[in-house]
Amino acid sequence: MREIQVRTPAKVNLTLDVVGKRDDGYHSIESVFQAVGIYDALTLTRVDTPGITLSSTNKYLPCNQKNIAYQAAQLFLKHAHRWDGIHIHIEKHIPSQAGLGGGSSDGAAVIAALNWLLGCRMSLQEQCEIAAQVGADVPFFLTGGTMHVSGMGEILEPLPPMPALPMVIAKGKAGVSTPEAYRRIDQLTDPVHPDTARVIDFLRNGRYWDAIPECGNLFEAATNLEEVTQIKQIMMDMGAQCALMTGSGSAVFGIFDTGLMAQKCCNALHAVVLYAVTCKTLKHSIRIVSRS
Numbered sequence: 001m002r003e004i005q006v007r008t009p010a011k012v013n014l015t016l017d018v019v020g021k022r023d024d025g026y027h028s029i030e031s032v033f034q035a036v037g038i039y040d041a042l043t044l045t046r047v048d049t050p051g052i053t054l055s056s057t058n059k060y061l062p063c064n065q066k067n068i069a070y071q072a073a074q075l076f077l078k079h080a081h082r083w084d085g086i087h088i089h090i091e092k093h094i095p096s097q098a099g100l101g102g103g104s105s106d107g108a109a110v111i112a113a114l115n116w117l118l119g120c121r122m123s124l125q126e127q128c129e130i131a132a133q134v135g136a137d138v139p140f141f142l143t144g145g146t147m148h149v150s151g152m153g154e155i156l157e158p159l160p161p162m163p164a165l166p167m168v169i170a171k172g173k174a175g176v177s178t179p180e181a182y183r184r185i186d187q188l189t190d191p192v193h194p195d196t197a198r199v200i201d202f203l204r205n206g207r208y209w210d211a212i213p214e215c216g217n218l219f220e221a222a223t224n225l226e227e228v229t230q231i232k233q234i235m236m237d238m239g240a241q242c243a244l245m246t247g248s249g250s251a252v253f254g255i256f257d258t259g260l261m262a263q264k265c266c267n268a269l270h271a272v273v274l275y276a277v278t279c280k281t282l283k284h285s286i287r288i289v290s291r292s
């Protein structure tokens with residue numbers, strides 16, 4: 001096989017709490033990650049020239065060793081003791097610096113795609129170990145769906161998949177650096193923690209409409225972005241069951257009862273944000289599009 005194409009989704013944090021700081025400087029989180037139907041598409045091709053090359057449809061994306069996809073390929077080839085020449089093309093649709101895990105998702109897609117392309121037959125555990133070295137959010141994307149995520153992001157407990165709930169995802173101008181967001185978490189004096197255990201208990205029992213109102217994100221208080229507050233208000237005014245910032249920000253997601261309500265909210269948001277799209281929660285994650 002010389003070429004493989006994969007599609008890889010974005011994620012939202014249905015709920016996200018930071019519960020401690022580790023000796024290595026990383027933080028321990030308690031979160032529920034949910035894959036959502038916004039995708040990047042990656043094409044990996046075996047080439048004769050050794051080394052890793054990268055191209056992207058997003059001209060602002062670093063196409064070098066700063067790219068998470070490049071780092072994932074480098075680590076995978078080293079772990080697999082392979083020296084094949086690989087070209088990675090990224091068709092970028094997931095907004096960056098949004099809290100949607102776009103870079104992390106690309107990294108996971110590269111690990112899974114190389115495992116198929118090079119016929120390495122690595123176990124999911126092996127792939128997760130490589131993913132955890134690439135970034136905290138990367139392991140989740142190897143399985144996707146609805147997942148209780150803890151530790152630094154490497155401890156994964158599958159939860160019953162959510163149904164295809166209508167969602168709106170919107171982002172204003174602000175981009176948030178994840179390290180800066182964590183530094184602000186450390187400075188919170190009186191944090192109000194979401195009740196993650198209660199959310200997970202509801203989700204384990206399929207009671208997702210009971211879980212949704214209990215969700216929260218500690219990064220909202222830490223980053224305190226006015227445009228996040230505005231977007232949340234518009235979503236709630238348009239009938240959202242919940243509206244929360246995802247990850248370290250700055251995108252906001254709203255969950256609606258019907259696709260029509262979601263579309264109406266998306267149309268209303270286009271007047272005030274850079275980016276608004278309707279999508280649905282997903283049971284799956286990385287999908288093979290084609291092999292040749």
Ligand SMILES: C[C@](O)(CO)[C@H](O)COP(=O)(O)OP(=O)(O)OC[C@H]1O[C@@H](n2ccc(N)nc2=O)[C@H](O)[C@@H]1O
Nearest residue numbers: 025026027104135136137138152153178179182247248
């Ligand atoms: C905020 C979340 O997106 C929630 O899903 C993740 O915790 C962040 O995951 P991520 O963007 O993949 O983070 P990485 O790229 O691995 O780390 C970026 C920086 O964020 C901080 N970081 C990240 C994850 C974590 N559990 N604790 C941290 O303190 C560290 O300063 C790290 O150097």
Ligand SMILES: Nc1ncnc2c1ncn2[C@@H]1O[C@H](COP(=O)(O)OP(=O)(O)OP(=O)(O)O)[C@@H](O)[C@H]1O
Nearest residue numbers: 067068096097098099100101102103104106137247
């Ligand atoms: N393949 C990639 N796709 C997107 N961003 C990338 C990629 N590789 C490196 N980056 C850089 O990584 C940074 C974080 O990207 P990413 O999209 O994962 O952040 P995010 O949307 O905030 O996700 P998270 O939920 O992990 O915080 C971006 O600012 C970008 O410059």
